[in-house]
Amino acid sequence: MTMILAVMYREYRIRKTSLTWLFYDLFMPLTYLLLFGIGLDRAFAQGIPIPGGTISYNAFFLSGVLAMACFGIAINTSYGFFVDRDNGIFYEFLTYPMTRAQFLIGKIVFNCLMSLAQATLTVVLGVLLLGIPFLWSQTVFVLLGVALGTAGWFFFLATFALRIRRNDMFNTFINVAYFVLMFASSLFYPLDQLPSWLRIVSWINPMTWHTDALRYATIGVGDVRIVVLEATAFALFLLLSFGAALQTIRRAILR
């Protein structure tokens, strides 16, 4: 536990040195919701169809923003491996008296706390400013979804960040991953209207599983059986990603 706290302390000290970074982490999703969400809310003035009626685009998009924010924090955290490698400190860390798992867990616990703070701000201000009908009774599930989502995406991206040596290669990978994961998913729009090939791609996309679970938790939209299946699939994705990241940091740092 001491080591995990030490890793968290280090993440905290670094984050504290940059207010821009802190602002980005805390307010960016809200800004996204306010600008992008409001714009599309006007464009979809008739609302987004759901079984038994419609909902506003802002309400639909809240879970998308939360999922995107988790992914954003995971990108920043995994990109930290490159910064640490460039500073030379990465290899020194690996000589510290901690296990590789403690190192990964310390990093992700701190960043999950950041995600939770970010999600809380986004939800509270989203409800107050945009009137999103958030289900307060399901707050615990939303927070759980945010924390596990951040962890899942971090472990997934960390595996690549630890394997890819070149910064520009990783940036390219992130751009492609961002594009595919975001747009071939239920993050921005409902899947029902999409062509069948894109729907199939979206169904096997963990971003869809994560967004759907968050959507059910935030506004209660979705088929509970499918959402449970998607949540289970995402949990499996998280475990596999953790295993892959751990193996990578244990074996593939220096060959």
Added chain:
Amino acid sequence: MTSGTMAIEVQGLTKVYHPPSSPPVTALDGLDLRVRRGEIFGLLGKNGAGKTTLLRILTTLMPPSAGRVTILGHDVIDDSLRVRQNICVVLQENAVELYLSVLDNLITYARFHALARRDIIPRAERVMEQFELTEHRAQKVIDLSGGLKRRVQVAKVFMVEKPIVFLDEATTGMDPINKRATLTAIREQARAGRTIFLTTHILEEAEELCDTIAIIDRGKCLAMGSLPAIKSLIPNAFEISITFDMLPESLAAEFRALPLLKLEQKHATIEARIRAIDLPLLETISRLARGATVRHFEVRSATLEDVFVGLLGSGARASDTREPGAP
């Protein structure tokens, strides 16, 4: 010597790299080393000799291809966490938190090594004073010069008291005054019972600090032992330096005519090397020196650099020169 007295034991250590689309490279080739507890052990070798690879294996950064390495009896592969609990490391690469202040770098390092919180600040104050970092305490490391960054990196290991300290080219980039402070700090740590394992290119540094020295080349140990034992590896030689008030050409020619191992003339200074057993030659040199006004006359034995160049230049065969009874 039992393994209980050993800080580090390396047996048959081999490391082979498999670079993509290139033939395999053997960085370490059946290396054997033993480092006693509480000693300052210097590892010397040319670039590419395998020093950094060895250090990476010893510090659990890299697995060996074959062989066995234990640190205080703990295997670096099977018990790597216990190994890391007993070591602290200054890597050759710069390793500092660029965006944190000097003080925060020290605090963070101490927390990673589980130093009690109440001891962290007093200790950091002492270390900053020792390494003349106090005036930079609040500065972010990214704003410091290269030498200061290195000083912060080295200072970190003095925040904690681990039984074994690995220093890879620790004084690189430091000015002479801070280099001196670092060497003093290393000596103090050794006196306190810590084992220091250092690699360096600065042979005077190794000569001044180390109890035991190992010279490796192409992943094999060429020589290992105390400084006198290492020096005995090359034919005993005396280095003679004579500075004259004025050196007449006729006298210089007489020196050139002598059967010396080496002769260099720099202005009015003659640098010569002779076999230590060749006392008549020493007597001749002494007699020649009386032919002009001498400002400075110095005779000294071979330096570590002479041994280093002698061994690595001649591609000497592997040998262990430890004294009888030594590990």
